[in-house]
Amino acid sequence: MTEQNMAERTIARAGIPTAEEILEPTPGAILQRRIFGHTSLVIGIVILASIILMAIFAGVISPGDPYDQVLSRKLIPPIWHDGPKVSWTHPLGTDSLGRDYLTRLFYGARISLFIGFTAMLISGLIGTTLGVLAGYFGGRVDMLVNFILTTRLSLPVVLVALAVISLIGSSLSVVIWVLGLLIWDRFAVVMRSATQQMRGLEFVTAAKALGCSTPRILLSEIMPNIANHLIVVATLEMAHAILLEAALSFLGLGVQPPQPSWGLMVSEAKGLIFFDSWLIGIPGFALFTLVLSINLLGDGIRDVTAPENRN
Amino acid sequence: MLAYALKRLGVAVLVALTVSVITFSMVYLPGDPAMALAPESASQEDIEHIRHVYGFDRPITVQYLDWLVKALHGNFGRSHYLNEDAATVIFNRLPTTMILGACAMAFALALSIPLGVLAAVHPNSIFDRFALTVAVVGQAMPSFWFALTLMLWFGINWRLLPITGTDSWRNFVMPSVVLGYYVTPAVMRLTRAGMLDVLSSDYIRTARAKGLRPMRVLFKHALRNAILPVVSLASVQFGFMLGGSIVIETIFAINGLGFLAWESIQRADLPMMQAIVLVLSVFYILLTLLADLLNAFLDPRIRVT
Numbered sequence: 001m002t003e004q005n006m007a008e009r010t011i012a013r014a015g016i017p018t019a020e021e022i023l024e025p026t027p028g029a030i031l032q033r034r035i036f037g038h039t040s041l042v043i044g045i046v047i048l049a050s051i052i053l054m055a056i057f058a059g060v061i062s063p064g065d066p067y068d069q070v071l072s073r074k075l076i077p078p079i080w081h082d083g084p085k086v087s088w089t090h091p092l093g094t095d096s097l098g099r100d101y102l103t104r105l106f107y108g109a110r111i112s113l114f115i116g117f118t119a120m121l122i123s124g125l126i127g128t129t130l131g132v133l134a135g136y137f138g139g140r141v142d143m144l145v146n147f148i149l150t151t152r153l154s155l156p157v158v159l160v161a162l163a164v165i166s167l168i169g170s171s172l173s174v175v176i177w178v179l180g181l182l183i184w185d186r187f188a189v190v191m192r193s194a195t196q197q198m199r200g201l202e203f204v205t206a207a208k209a210l211g212c213s214t215p216r217i218l219l220s221e222i223m224p225n226i227a228n229h230l231i232v233v234a235t236l237e238m239a240h241a242i243l244l245e246a247a248l249s250f251l252g253l254g255v256q257p258p259q260p261s262w263g264l265m266v267s268e269a270k271g272l273i274f275f276d277s278w279l280i281g282i283p284g285f286a287l288f289t290l291v292l293s294i295n296l297l298g299d300g301i302r303d304v305t306a307p308e309n310r311n
Numbered sequence: 312m313l314a315y316a317l318k319r320l321g322v323a324v325l326v327a328l329t330v331s332v333i334t335f336s337m338v339y340l341p342g343d344p345a346m347a348l349a350p351e352s353a354s355q356e357d358i359e360h361i362r363h364v365y366g367f368d369r370p371i372t373v374q375y376l377d378w379l380v381k382a383l384h385g386n387f388g389r390s391h392y393l394n395e396d397a398a399t400v401i402f403n404r405l406p407t408t409m410i411l412g413a414c415a416m417a418f419a420l421a422l423s424i425p426l427g428v429l430a431a432v433h434p435n436s437i438f439d440r441f442a443l444t445v446a447v448v449g450q451a452m453p454s455f456w457f458a459l460t461l462m463l464w465f466g467i468n469w470r471l472l473p474i475t476g477t478d479s480w481r482n483f484v485m486p487s488v489v490l491g492y493y494v495t496p497a498v499m500r501l502t503r504a505g506m507l508d509v510l511s512s513d514y515i516r517t518a519r520a521k522g523l524r525p526m527r528v529l530f531k532h533a534l535r536n537a538i539l540p541v542v543s544l545a546s547v548q549f550g551f552m553l554g555g556s557i558v559i560e561t562i563f564a565i566n567g568l569g570f571l572a573w574e575s576i577q578r579a580d581l582p583m584m585q586a587i588v589l590v591l592s593v594f595y596i597l598l599t600l601l602a603d604l605l606n607a608f609l610d611p612r613i614r615v616t
Contacts, residue, residue: 150322151329154592154599156554159572163584166576167340243453247558250455251573266456270562277463284456292451299447 034304041300047293055109063089064100066107066260074098078278092282095265096272101279104260105286111261112290115176116242122180123241124234127187132218132226134188135195142192149188157182158247165253175254179241186240190233194226228305235298239291246287262287315607315614323600330592331382334585335375347579348391387586392578397586401568405590407477408560408567411490412552414483418491419498420545427502428534431510442503446496454555458489458562475564486563490556494548501544505537539609543602550595 025033035041054061076085078093078101086093092101134145161178168174198204199222207221223230246263248254255261257268262283269279341347345362353361362368366377381388387397422445430442465485466474473482509515510533518528553568560569568587575583607613 147322147325147329150599151326151333154326154330154550154595155333156551156588156591156595158557159554159588159591162557162573162576163337163588164340166579167337167581239451246453247455251558251561253576263453263455266453266459270459273459273463274467277467280456280459280463284453284460287453287456288451291453292447295447295450 031304035300038300038304040296041304044293044296044300047289048297051109051290051293052113054106055113058103058106058110062100062103062106063091064103066099066104067258068099070094070098072098075272075276077276078282081278093278095268095279096276101282104265105262105283108260108262108265108283108286109290111172111255111259112242112245112287115172115179115245115255116238116294118176119179119183119241119245120234120238122177123182123184123237124187124230126181127184127233128191128230130184131188131191132195132222135192136199136214136218136222138196138199145188145192149185152182152185155182157244161244161248162251162253165248170253170256172255175245175248179244183237183240183244186237187230187233190229191226194229195222198222198225228301232298232302232305235294235301239294239298242287242291242294312607312614316604319600319603319607323596327593327596330596331379331589332375334589334592335378337585337588338581339371344581382586382589387589388582390575390580390583392575392580392583397582400571400583401586401590404566404568404571407565408553408556408569411483411486411556411560411565411567412549414487415490415552415556416494416545416549418487419494419548422491423495423499424502424538424541427499428506428529430499430503431506432529434507439503442499446499449492449496452492454489454493455558455562457492458485458559461485461489462562477565482563482565486556486559486565490552490559493555494545494552497548498541498545502537502541505540506533509533509537539606543606546598546602547595550591550598553594554591 073085073090073094074096075098076087076090076094077083079086079088079091081093090100090102092105095101095104130145130148134142161182164178165174204217204221207217212221245254245261246266249261249263250267252267255264257264265283266280266287269276269283272279338344345358345365345367348365349358349361366374369377378388385398387401389395390397390400393400426438426442426445430436430439433439462474462485465472472484473479474485476482515528515533518532519525523532556567557569557572559565560567561573564570568591572584572587574580575587603613
């Protein structure tokens with residue numbers, strides 16, 4: 001054994017990368033570089049993470065109680081306005097019932113995220129099941145799923161959601177279920193075409209030849225390979241569900257008062273548009289920022305996992 | 312073509328029938344429809360009477376078929392609240408919503424097609440970034456908040472446009488912008504993707520090599536082919552817009568179908584709600600049918616598969 005060889009071995013043992021390893025970064029490193037090189041994805045993650053933290057720690061960081069009404073302190077403007085009542089006790093002011101607006105904003109984030117996430121889970125389960133089955137089996141199954149999909153698409157979402165909620169009465173779980181049952185269409189469309197592309201590939205044929213059962217092929221062969229599409233659609237649909245919840249609450253048939261939903265906060269403030277328009281601006285902007293961050297995240301994930309699909 | 316058209320028509324009829332079953336079953340959503348109609352002080356006899364008068368005591372299939380046959384004759388029942396024929400009320404309100412939808416679509420196309428073409432001709436340029444920003448913002452903007460914000464600045468602070476009603480064309484400016492902006496991102500992205508695709512194809516290279524003027528290549532050769540999927544997307548989105556105009560019409564107090572729907576929901580006026588859902592769904596089904604037939608007519612490849 002020569003001395004040079006010994007030296008190389010020592011280097012390898014010490015964990016110092018050799019020349020080849022430096023030239024070829026690991027897949028993880030490539031992914032990491034892609035994520036951090038994607039500005040809008042980073043922005044999306046940062047904003048969304050802060051809103052999620054805001055929602056989780058709403059009880060700790062809020063200056064007050066979201067339901068605490070103090071009528072003597074109603075309609076205090078936020079701190080960037082001038083006025084005798086403006087104070088740092090209420091950084092975003094108070095609403096027409098004297099409730100601290102910042103606190104309600106924090107607690108409203110909880111409701112938006114919770115409804116958006118659970119409605120997305122329900123619709124994702126329905127849409128993915130239908131889409132994967134249609135894409136894998138094709139033929140009659142595909143025709144049936146296509147029929148259900150066309151029927152669903154021909155029903156106007158907001159109108160049907162409003163009508164159904166008004167007939168059975170509004171509550172948090174009713175809103176979640178109605179939205180979940182209505183917005184699965186994009187999941188079905190995307191999962192169907194993704195599965196169709198996978199169906200004919202060698203690894204699926206190999207799994208069939210090995211005698212794997214159909215559920216096994218669907219769940220452990222096809223699903224992991226279309227998971228990136230699933231995540232992208234899931235983020236976009238969560239954003240969609242959040243916007244729909246806000247619209248329903250705005251029209252008075254979503255989240256019910258006194259709960260602090262951002263859509264409901266805009267609705268409660270719309271009568272004051274002539275006098276205290278910041279009451280509309282703040283929750284509306286929060287909603288816009290949340291939906292924007294989720295969309296940036298979804299678009300970013302699509303770009304990073306499948307750069308060839310970027311348009 | 313005929314075989315394709317007949318098949319597509321058959322699917323449309325089946326979908327319409329399924330939608331009618333769903334719409335009909337809304338009567339049974341609150342549980343017992345007779346109980347839902349009766350006031351709280353109603354006795355058991357009153358409830359039985361209501362059940363008999365409205366025909367809820369018949370077998371459910373008979374009730375559905377009766378309702379369907381009447382609906383096919385344009386009879387959607389009487390509005391519980393207005394005590395008028397639901398179909399008449401709807402057809403009185405429909406033109407306003409159609410005008411709003413057409414204006415909104417015109418705005419959306421006028422914004423998204425030039426932007427999409429510009430973005431595709433100069434990819435990664437400042438136009439492309441601007442178009443992308445317009446799309447990303449449009450997807451995240453809650454329409455009711457956008458509407459109120461426009462109202463605040465253009466209506467209240469600058470006093471440029473009226474904020475409610477339908478007296479003149481100026482009343483339709485803000486609602487059309489809000490409703491149109493909602494469909495802009497999808498149309499813009501599709502125009503851009505289609506143009507990018509077409510511009511890199513062989514026949515465009517040939518046209519350029521022949522020395523045709525760039526504008527002629529762009530509009531006559533490229534856009535014509537890229538616009539086809541945009542047309543069918545736009546017609547589908549028009550259907551969505553009519554359903555989505557409920558929020559906009561409520562905010563701007565536009566006396567159209569959406570506002571009627573909202574009023575009927577507030578008044579628990581079930582026959583009215585059912586009629587509106589059915590009319591909008593059937594309208595959407597017709598739109599997609601027409602779009603599909605048009606596409607199949609223009610592009611023979613669709614008919615065969």
